[in-house]
Amino acid sequence: MSRTKDSSPSKKEKRARDPKDPNLRCKAYKFRLCPTKKQVGKLEWMLRRCKELYNAALQERRDAYRMCGVSVSYTMQAEQLPAIKKLREEYQDLHSQVLQDVLRRLDKAFQAFFRRVMNGEEPGYPRYKNGDRYHSITYPQGGFELLHGNRLHLSKIGHIKIKLHRAMKGKVKTCTIKREGEQWYAIVTCEYLHDAALTFHPSEKEVGVDLGVKVFAMLSTGEAIENPRHLREEENTIAAAHRTIHRHKKGSHRRHRAKKALARVYRKVRNRRRDFQHKTSRKLVEQYQVIVFEDLSIKNLTATPKPKQDEETGKYLPNGAAAKAGLNKSILDAGWGGFVRLCASKAEEAGGTVVKVAPYFTTQVCSSCGVVVQKDLSVRWHSCPDCGAELDRDHNAARNILHRYHQNKQIGAGSVPQKPVSLRGEEPIL
Ligand SMILES: [Zn+2]
Structure with missing residues (x-):
């Protein structure tokens, strides 16, 4: 998968040249992680670094456009990563593809924003991630490995205990580490070929x-x-948990605790x-x-x-x-x-x-x-x-x-949405 920077074809060209097999399917598996306290600290630290990078990259795009009318692309930002690593040594402790993925996420946010603008909608400008609103990091190609059935090796972190509660099908492609409240998960995506002729x-x-x-x-x-039945009960519990948060002063220990409870x-x-x-x-x-x-x-x-x-x-x-x-x-x-x-x-x-x-x-x-x-x-x-x-x-x-x-x-319309062919009686107003 390694390719040199300049001579390699862009992703778009590549996709056009060899179209994906229409039978190719992607499936995501979510596994619980049991990191040690030390590993949690390291993961949290990584999330904060990624958040910083995300915000800085957003700032750069914003300023470049405001001041000089230049739109900054993903490639332009990704090319700066080595320089950033030299300037801020702590970024050497993050896998390079993880950092690229941060920039790619920002790029996606902008693409979605532009698409909505083009469609005449009223989109919100991509937002800064404040507080701890950055919950996951992605290893898009490598830097991770599943070992011995209960260990996930992550580059720059080490072996984390993982509960592989089910078997995966196909070829492992990406791995995302996600924080959900106090719990951590690994989401592993796999690609496999679906053979419709073989399933009845x-x-x-x-x-x-x-x-x-x-x-x-x-x-x-x-x-x-x-x-x-539990849906209604849960709505009440959520409402109560929200009220608890608002009873406590902002930034207080109790509010923090109430937030955790809500999560x-x-x-x-x-x-x-x-x-x-x-x-x-x-x-x-x-x-x-x-x-x-x-x-x-x-x-x-x-x-x-x-x-x-x-x-x-x-x-x-x-x-x-x-x-x-x-x-x-x-x-x-x-x-x-x-x-x-x-x-x-x-x-x-x-x-x-x-x-x-x-x-x-x-x-x-x-x-x-x-x-x-x-x-x-x-x-x-x-x-x-x-x-x-x-x-x-x-x-x-x-x-x-x-x-x-x-x-x-x-009439051979398949699943294409069609207005009803014939209706007896008056047309109802919907
Ligand atoms: Zn009838």
Whole structure:
């Protein structure tokens, strides 16, 4: 992998010349690390150095642009690294690729910023990392090695105890050391070739899934997957932990301790949610060959409930828009996207597929006869005046989602989001 600085082709050229195998997959494994106190000190020290470098590089880009209108690139900054190491000797204690990765992260932040500017959005300028808001370092190619099953060797640090609780598949590519509260993790990414021809799914069953707020998921079979009960409890614990922090003076020992406690709560919440999602997606993938979801990226753009007016007074009544737009919703949204991704990756390995269909009218249309039955968010039951179908609102939606997949298959649209081909009755306002 070593290449000389000037004669080597740039990454872009390289990628264009030998395109990646379309069957190449990347998988990340997260392992718990058990560093000694001394090693924790060293890791913390490294994180602080990386943060400093990040901020300095950001400052440089900012100043260069403000004062001379020059935009500084990643390469320009990476070329300065040897000089920096000479000037600030402590940086010799960091692996050079780790430092390059810091600059690459900054570059990514800027790329994302420019992309949003180009798209006419209102992006925030890349921010300085203050306090201890720098949580991970990445060894992008080398400088790390897994030894004897329970040791991770890191360049400039030494052997750290690691719990390799599962076997990895493929070729190890990168290693990221991450701090989460008081715990440390190694995230190892591996590349492997996925051979679709070799994986079969034992079943031919298909299912439509409506992800919701009331229940976590409703299947087109009528089976409901409930939200885990602990979610609500956890929200209360988080709120309480936040209040504790704000009771204590800034910079005080107690506030610091309260912050640590909050981080613990968040970790617990994250772990429980992830656990729930992994188990649920695994169950779905084992049972069904094709799992159909709504395309959430479109759904969030379209679905705003209609304003509801009181007929006598003309005042506006609650229509569920606040609930839809609230914090809970956004948390759930994030959860949904992650859940769909989990299903997709598990399905692929099991020989199944995840399909996304257009979300239009899935709640409004009757899944038995196709007539539009308008209802706002508060109406939880679908009863069709035309064919007399009676079923739960979400169950109706899940059936429509599966229908849409079949429709798309007929017209050969695959999983490309399509507006419904035909609709009987008036067009509902979404
Ligand atoms: Zn009907």
